[in-house]
Amino acid sequence: MVKTQKTLVIIKHDAVMRGLIGEVIHRFERVGLKLIAMEFLAATEDMGDKHYASSKENLKRFGQHTIDEYKQKNIDPIKKFGTNKPIELGKIIKKWNVELITRGPVLAMVWEGPDAIEIVRKLAGDTSPKKALAGTIRGDFSWDNYEIANDELRSVYNILHISGNEEEAEFEINLWFSKDEIVSDYEHYAHKAMHKMR
């Protein structure tokens, strides 16, 4: 038996509004991952707050994207935000992230497969669509970046949220789905086809 992982994918409202749901699902299906949960739902503010957990590391990570991009362009974060501390910046970005994820209905899904977390990260591409490579979902469907988003006081329109690692995946899957909403107990042809080639 191949060891599999589960990972959470949320098609955010920016992609829902643009009619990109099918295209994104197709990308994960064609690589051979197995869909094991799906729900179209409106996230509450409380869910958004829990989803973008306020741990120091998380806030740092949210802020660091902006700092990195500004450094490249010689923009001073202090002039824009009044701070250059990743955590302080992270708090602002988190607020925007919650605003975006609660703005309208999103499609939450769980995908399963060998190294599913890494495979999904690879397919999704960099969180800044401008930086994301061609062929990745973010690279193919958006030109947005942190500088534009920050100027417009909003989160980056980057189509997807995906779990970053195993710990995050477990936490997020439990947040968005109850145990009985996950249906992994079925035979999946794409997976079978890969094995038939042996």
Added chain:
Amino acid sequence: MNNRNDYPTIEKTFVMIKPDGVARSLVGKIFQRLEEQGLKLIAARMITAKEAQISIHYPGNNKKWLKGVGEKTIRNYNNNKSVIEDFGNDNPLEIGKIVYKNMSKYLCKGPIIISVWEGNHAVERVRKLAGATVPTFSEVGTIRDSYAFDTPQLAIRSRRIVFKNLIHISDSVDEAQREISIWFKDKYKPLNKYERVDYIDIL
């Protein structure tokens, strides 16, 4: 302009991707086709259906309906001898019951995706997009023609009796309303308070 969702021609329709569609990784392609028609997704869930739910969705306890199903099956055979061989009789009602039971089993065999789509003349347009119930009879370019190839003969030969035709769609506006109320109730109400930004200006 007032709320676009209030236009009389803006309809909701119910689409179910059956277990073969999910297992064959066709969810994305089918959703894509519906989105490209300008239809807006307003509800979706992945579930494993229970036989009790199927018997509300299809009128599995209605004799007239079951008899109709039996008659259609007999017509597909074109040959009464094999009907009796396969079913042990040629009574439409009895055959209808067997076919229904098989269909119910097929729909509960694996997870399905249930969804609701909203848009201008959604019911009729999704019917067109899906194509005829029997995949090989459906027009080129329809979902069923593009991704399925089942026929009554093939189904009969593999003792399935029901067609693997990937999706169920609503037949009429009234049916759509009935089906949506079966599959999406309580906390799972459709969410249509948003606009498709790629279609907003043409409405």
